[in-house]
Amino acid sequence: MSDDQTFHTLQAELIATALSALKKNTGVTAQAAALEETNNSSHRIDAAITLQTAGQSFDYQVKCKSVVDRKSTLAHIKAQLEAIASPGLLISSYLSAEMAEHCRSIALEFIDTVGNAYLSRPGLHVFVKGQTGSNAQFNTRAERGSNNPTAMRMIFTLLCQPEAVTASYREIAAQAGIALGTVGTNFLDLSKRGFLIYAGQKSARRLLEPSQLRSEWVINYPIILRPKLKARQFRAPDPDWWKALKPDGVDMAWGGEVAAQKLINDLKPATQTLYLAKEQMAAGVHDLVKQHRLRPDPEGPIQILEKFWQFAPLATSETPPGIAPPLLVYADLLASRDPRNAEVAKMIKEKYLNHAQN
Template sequence: MEDPGAEAVDTLQSILGRETCLNIEGTGEPIVVSNQETEVMWPFHPIRVGRLDRNRVAHQVNKIEHRASEDPDGTASKEEPLLISDYVTAGAAEYLRQEGISYLDASGNCCIQSGSLFLFVQGQKPKSRGRRGSVRAFNSAGLKLIFVLLVQENLVNQTYRDLAGLVDISQGTVTYVMQDLKELGFVEERKKKRILRNKDDLMDRWATGYTERLRSKLSRGRFKFLSSRKATGWQSHLSNLWTTKWGGEPGADLLTGNFRPELLTLYTREDTSTVCRELEAAPDPEGSIEILDMFWDPVKLEKQNDTSESTIAHVPPLLIYADLVASADPRARRAAKTIWDQYLVEGET
């Protein structure tokens, strides 16, 4: 398989043409941009990612910041990071330029900057991705299954029938999702056991897919408190609802203890009327409460863990992260990075 970095470099060099003084080389690491007239060189550390849109790009920025925080003295590498993508959408490109992060996609679109270097190309159309561009594992049903696999890794060895029951999908769906995950390198079979691999990348793809293809289908709408006193002390409002849990901003506050939520997101398997009665809330498109369907069975999922989690008032950190990372609120992005670093990456094998 052709190295995506080499493909992107070749495409960009062809766009620049032979007449330019800039030369780009990158068949491995690092990718080097050089000025043949002045002999100045700018090395970049390639970070290979998939398609980058406005939702997914915040996650990549978080990962770059995570690497930098682990190497505060910059001793590990003097190379600037360079995101190598299948395609960078206009929204993602603008976001990266504002953050000062260099990128290059397979179509030659780029903003590469370091010191006196500033190389900018836009408007190149995405290349055809062929049949494998559409992976069924990341459709709505597949995203539900991947979620429980990421939350409880040991579930990867459950029967397909049991997995189907956890998220209310068919066994046939489980079959094709697992096959796709094997082909993509996320599931490995060894000695009749299945092992989850590349969890960092899988969480990344899941969070993007969840925002783009699943979350809107789960929404029951927005609501408001009928009494101003109910707008405070929200932490205790769901104590009588065993299959209702906080996500998004309130979930972030429960995890980190330092996030003041403005939008109260909750996931439930209860009837909407039951939740509204407990909250003393009513429908309002501008309300501060957001209710979504809980697409997994929390009781069955928690039974897979060695310790009971029935008293936990929030959804799993991965879902809280996905809710936050797509937000335009800078506070939410900072909270998402904290959750990624402390609850999703730390201790990962």
């Protein structure tokens, strides 16, 4: 399956289901629903359809958006459709009564897959809201979206490597350490939730609202992804053991307080969080135990986890090598729930994350 075949297939399903519901509820039929890959005023048009009723025909240029639960998303779609010469139509999986009312208030015509609709043209007046039937296939795909470890690995890669958003699916899968077949599903979910412009050409992809996506990732990390990293805890007789640690070709990176100390130099690490490549975990832990006399302790301050990213963060004078990406360091500090880490986390966010370009 090509990079965008999955997306186009789901578009076709979404349009067909919505048009079927429209016909069932109102009698309005569709003559055609042709998927297109055209751009008008820099905005991609997903389809061209012709609605028919009472002997009249009404042409529309379509934007598809499976999940719409924010008025800001509707405003964004409205602006895109206003940029084209032809009348525009939003096709969505489901719009709540509140979202339907808002569409009418801003004159945004729409139909959804459960029969809700707002159509307002001379000779065509339809307004249906409050239909609550669900389309299980779209809802299931959405639930499999960002709330799973695989999606979180990919989102992390896109947030830390902004240029990766326009890379091939194969390159993204390699950098995120995920299966190739999951990339398209994850892109589709980001697009549904308003975090991605997901056009037909990979060069047109662009993340939207990256700061909000970062915040979501940080909240979800200790709940969804971190428990899957097979953490092992230890204690060392020398609390400063970490200062003498030399990677010597091992694929590892400091997170948490040690990384914060190296990035900000304003924290004495009481805990040490180390990310070690999965394929090197057994040998790496064995060497650490031997060299630094670590001993297993479920309450110990040393935590060794599987390194879940495959890309190499760019080392600069501000981000030395051997450090996890600042986004992960920030998430580690907040996940510790240690009040002394809160201020340092804030400093890392202000220095490394607030001005990140995506």
